[in-house]
């Protein structure tokens with residue numbers, strides 16, 4: 240079992256003569272909820288589901304895994320092994336910097352620990368990768384703000400809307416009320432998709448016939464404040480990092496959201512298609528420079544994804560990977576767990 244979300248730790252009870260916190264008003268941030276116990280909520284994933292989920296991750300990453308593991312079979316430690324490893328890491332989308340870093344560290348480890356067997360080198364690589372990816376493993380913390388406002392961004396087709404749907408379900412399972420802002424005003428079908436999904440799942444969706452996604456986000460924040468909703472997720476239209484005017488639009492959504500609630504958006508997530516390869520790193524850099532990302536969601540790791548891009552991200556922009564997706568079912572979105580990921584890659 241692993242944590243899905245983390246809840247804000249309980250704060251000490253106020254003194255009897257402590258000043259009373261004024262009631263929140265529209266446009267003003269409500270006081271932080273204090274009644275939550277300090278706990279990490281266990282995922283409600285039954286063991287069979289969990290196994291099938293990990294199995295799907297392994298299948299998804301099997302090409303990289305087989306490239307990385309077979310080169311150690313019957314190998315001698317030396318230049319040839321390191322060259323093969325370099326190629327396998329580059330082919331896994333780890334990129335030049337992370338590949339070089341891993342190779343240098345590995346050679347140092349082999350020397351310092353006087354390793355003599357290829358199997359020992361493989362386990363040294365496993366532990367290096369784990370050290371590299373563990374800093375990316377962070378849970379999304381709930382109940383720090385009322386409402387918690389999450390903005391979801393990404394290129395077209397990365398899996399934003401699907402992720403929002405899955406996350407909304409998971410949040411509801413963890414006792415959170417959810418409101419969605421249909422900020423993809425560019426594509427009418429996207430708005431309808433979210434609205435229909437919301438109706439089916441009893442989640443309020445704030446949408447506007449036409450117009451400004453920033454206004455939709457602003458309305459959603461106010462509406463959530465008025466209703467006492469726990470989490471607002473703002474969907475945004477897919478865009479390429481090279482579409483500068485659309486990147487400006489995202490900045491505007493962020494700015495206008497902050498007018499509705501000074502501290503919002505509290506989380507700005509970038510959804511990345513795991514099959515995008517090294518281009519994913521470019522996306523992370525450009526969206527982060529524009530918006531200040533707080534987390535990533537890497538989808539479609541069940542397909543032909545190679546997985547190494549997480550190492551590239553860990554080296555270049557270590558932004559937490561809150562969730563990874565390995566399919567279209569709700570349980571296919573799970574928190575990123577570095578240990579599981581490294582096991583899927585290196586067996």
Ligand SMILES: Nc1nc2c(ncn2[C@@H]2O[C@H](COP(=O)(O)OP(=O)(O)OP(=O)(O)O)[C@@H](O)[C@H]2O)c(=O)[nH]1
Nearest residue numbers: 395396397398399400401477538539564565566567
């Ligand atoms: N195999 C697989 N498919 C996924 C995953 N996540 C999303 N998808 C599929 O990817 C496609 C695109 O997903 P959307 O959620 O519509 O992507 P989007 O980013 O909202 O797309 P735009 O609104 O066009 O920008 C859909 O067919 C999803 O079912 C995943 O983890 N695995």
